[in-house]
Amino acid sequence: MGAITLDRRWWVRALAVYTVFLAVVLLSPGSGAQSSSVTSFVDVAHALGISPELATQARGEFICNALILMPVSALGSMIWPRTTWRDWTAWAFVIASSVELAQGLFLPARSATMVDVVANTLGGLLGALVVAALRWCGGLDKLDHR
Template identity: 35%
Template sequence: MPTFYVGWARCFFRTGTRDWLNYEGPDTCRRWQLVNFSKLASKDRADFFFPIPLRALWVLPALYLLGLICVALWPTPVDASARGALDSVLAWLHSVGVPNFVGYDLVEFGANIALFIPLGLLMGFGLRRFWLAVGFGVLATSLIEASQWLFLPQRFASGFDILANSLGALLGALCWLLWSRSRRKVRAEGQDSAPIGS
């Protein structure tokens, strides 16, 4: 059963269909790719696969960007109120065998990476160029750290934050690149398999 859902999930990312009730395996996915493949990008097909209006999906990146701005330019460190609880959790983890190098600095570094992954992904979709998306992420985090250094005395600008955020943007842009290449490959396969003269 888990294999079935893994196969369906892969088919979803390749074709966009959520019709898991009629999914019977890889052969089903290949048939879906070939039947009416040219309509996959059309509005009618998009509306069939995604009942929620596509314009409404822009609410999610808008909320993310708003949250990113708030986190980046908040006058005081956003984790100040949670520092005590985080230290307690880390102390417990160390007591049960988690290595001591897993500390606050590592958690903060990982959080900064995760924070910028969606930005790299969004810039990939928006700019359609991998290195432009990565460059935008590096520029954004550099401006944020410069703003903290110049205008927010209670915040601490750090080169490690720039590095972590840049890595996050890189990972997000890489996710977009892999998705984009997969879609182009599927589109090429569909066109090659289409009957001549269709």
Template identity: 35%
Template sequence: MNSSEELPLADSSRVVLRRSVRRFALWGLLIYGVLVLVVVFWPRHVDEAVAPALGSFFGWLHDLGVPEFINYQALEFSANVLMFVPLGFFLACLFWRRWYLAIPLLCCLSVGVELLQAGLLPDRTPSGSDVLANSLGGLLGALIQGIRFQRGLRRAKAS
């Protein structure tokens, strides 16, 4: 069998792989997206019940000498970053070759979420730092998939 006869099989397996990745990403986005929507549109702050305990915990840490910048706000910011990493990853998987399109889309999504919170949920506190954290998380998730995609292209070209 010469190389031209092997090419359709290689192309066929790439199509199957792309479909599998997109199916995985679509299901991941749907399931995880619903969970994120529940969190961001919960009528009250989702950490309301544990906020006093967390405040005490960070006070205790600070008494032990842990730097003051490690605090509740840093935890909340980090949680917002982490919450959007999977969204960035799944969206980038759906966009495949144009994985980078997930980045501005997630930034717009984050702004939209904060605007809806401001307009519809009086007990929630929308903020620019949430937009920044969510956007950074989406960026990280998309970059993870982008790097994986680029490495896959290099491996395919090398073989």
């Protein structure tokens, strides 16, 4: 498998589109779509034979919360390669804390929890680590910084 080479502008556009999507999802007044996503995730886990004791609603929500922030740090790592996984973990914590604070203060139908902050921060770490691992293995070439 060859190395991935894409123009930096592509990564910037992808991050901008994903950021808008994320803002709409995380700052919407209700969490109905997210709840159904977690339920679908748990249903798939059960269909794959994962026991109901392991594939719970709470675990599904934690995993979905981690996965939702992974693209931010992964795309950001592609755009700003000098930013380390530590930096992205800190940024993920700041972003997650800000979102939860906004949800708690301005969106009464949403629940702001520290578990979501932890899950989102973990997702930020994992996204940056995936890109770092791909770079280390030679799976990603340097970006074309046009």
